[in-house]
Amino acid sequence: MTKLxxxxxxxxxxxxxxxxxMPDVLKAAIDCELFGAQGITVHPRPDERHIRYxxxxxxxxxxxxxxxxxxNPEPKFIDLVLxxxxxxxxxxxxxHDVLTSNSGWDTKRHKDFLRDVIxxxxxxxxxxxxxxxxxxxxxxxxxxxGTDRIELYTEAYAAHYFVDRxxxxxxxLEAAKAANAAGLGINAGHDLDLNNLWYLNRMIPGLLEVSxxxxxxxxxxxxxxxxxxxxxxxxxx
Ligand code: PXP
Numbered sequence: 001m002t003k004l005x006x007x008x009x010x011x012x013x014x015x016x017x018x019x020x021x022m023p024d025v026l027k028a029a030i031d032c033e034l035f036g037a038q039g040i041t042v043h044p045r046p047d048e049r050h051i052r053y054x055x056x057x058x059x060x061x062x063x064x065x066x067x068x069x070x071x072n073p074e075p076k077f078i079d080l081v082l083x084x085x086x087x088x089x090x091x092x093x094x095x096h097d098v099l100t101s102n103s104g105w106d107t108k109r110h111k112d113f114l115r116d117v118i119x120x121x122x123x124x125x126x127x128x129x130x131x132x133x134x135x136x137x138x139x140x141x142x143x144x145x146g147t148d149r150i151e152l153y154t155e156a157y158a159a160h161y162f163v164d165r166x167x168x169x170x171x172x173l174e175a176a177k178a179a180n181a182a183g184l185g186i187n188a189g190h191d192l193d194l195n196n197l198w199y200l201n202r203m204i205p206g207l208l209e210v211s212x213x214x215x216x217x218x219x220x221x222x223x224x225x226x227x228x229x230x231x232x233x234x235x236x237x
Contacts, residue, residue, distance in 0.1 A: 004036075004210060005038065005040060006032040006212060007213025008217075009042065009213055012052070012055060013049070025059070026062060029063065032229060035225060036230065039065050039068055040059065040063050040067055040068070043101075067088070068088040069084065071092055078117065081121065082120070082121075088129055088149075089127070091128065093131070104131050105132050107130065108137065108138070115144075118146050122148075127148045130142050132150050132153060133153050134153070139175050139182065142184065149185035149186065149187055150184050150186060151211070152175060152176070152204075154172070156168070158190070158191035158193070159191070161195065165196075169203050176207070185206070188207060188210050193215035193216075197232065197236070201236050
């Protein structure tokens with residue numbers, strides 16, 4: 001079964017709006033696991049407007065499934081990851097001023113840099129994943145960085161799902177085939193929700209994990225975290 005990793009950044013965003021500890025990010029992480037999520041994802045950004053670096057340290061010992069830290073591998077981020085030692089680090093080329101991640105790596109252009117950083121993380125026993133667009137060339141170059149996995153950036157799939165899902169999934173199928181041929185594990189994430197998840201999961205061969213934040217936390221406002229996570233897990237079965 002494809003694993004569900006819940007991205008809890010949005011809970012921190014709500015907490016940060018008032019400066020106190022409501023909602024409690026640590027409790028949310030523990031509860032997501034309790035309700036069946038097979039992983040927790042955090043995405044600390046340099047300005048700490050969502051998850052704070054201190055949250056990452058607090059959450060780490062409480063996670064018994066898979067802890068995934070994603071972000072741009074700047075020196076401060078690299079130090080954090082090496083210190084916290086999550087199960088997986090996902091490298092994302094997000095600029096400081098973007099609202100959310102808005103592109104994958106150019107793995108050809110940044111190959112040497114990625115190879116260096118990935119080597120550092122792998123030497124520390126941390127599995128690596130590289131966030132990329134569904135582009136066969138990018139997959140092939142990603143394989144040469146030594147990464148364990150890729151994370152397919154699913155924004156374009158989600159945006160076109162209701163227009164023409166066969167067309168929307170096509171580049172992801174090609175990218176997934178190239179990844180399978182290169183021996184890379186496949187994760188996926190961004191803009192996945194209760195409508196579009198099942199089809200992606202059914203169509204992508206060897207999909208190991210999805211990380212989902214915005215839609216899942218938003219839906220939980222109506223249905224509660226436990227029911228919402230249960231519905232996502234159903235889509236992945
Ligand atoms: N994967 C990556 C690399 C991301 O940056 C994000 C957003 O932080 C996600 C997955 C989750 O996206 P969403 O919040 O749209 O579910």
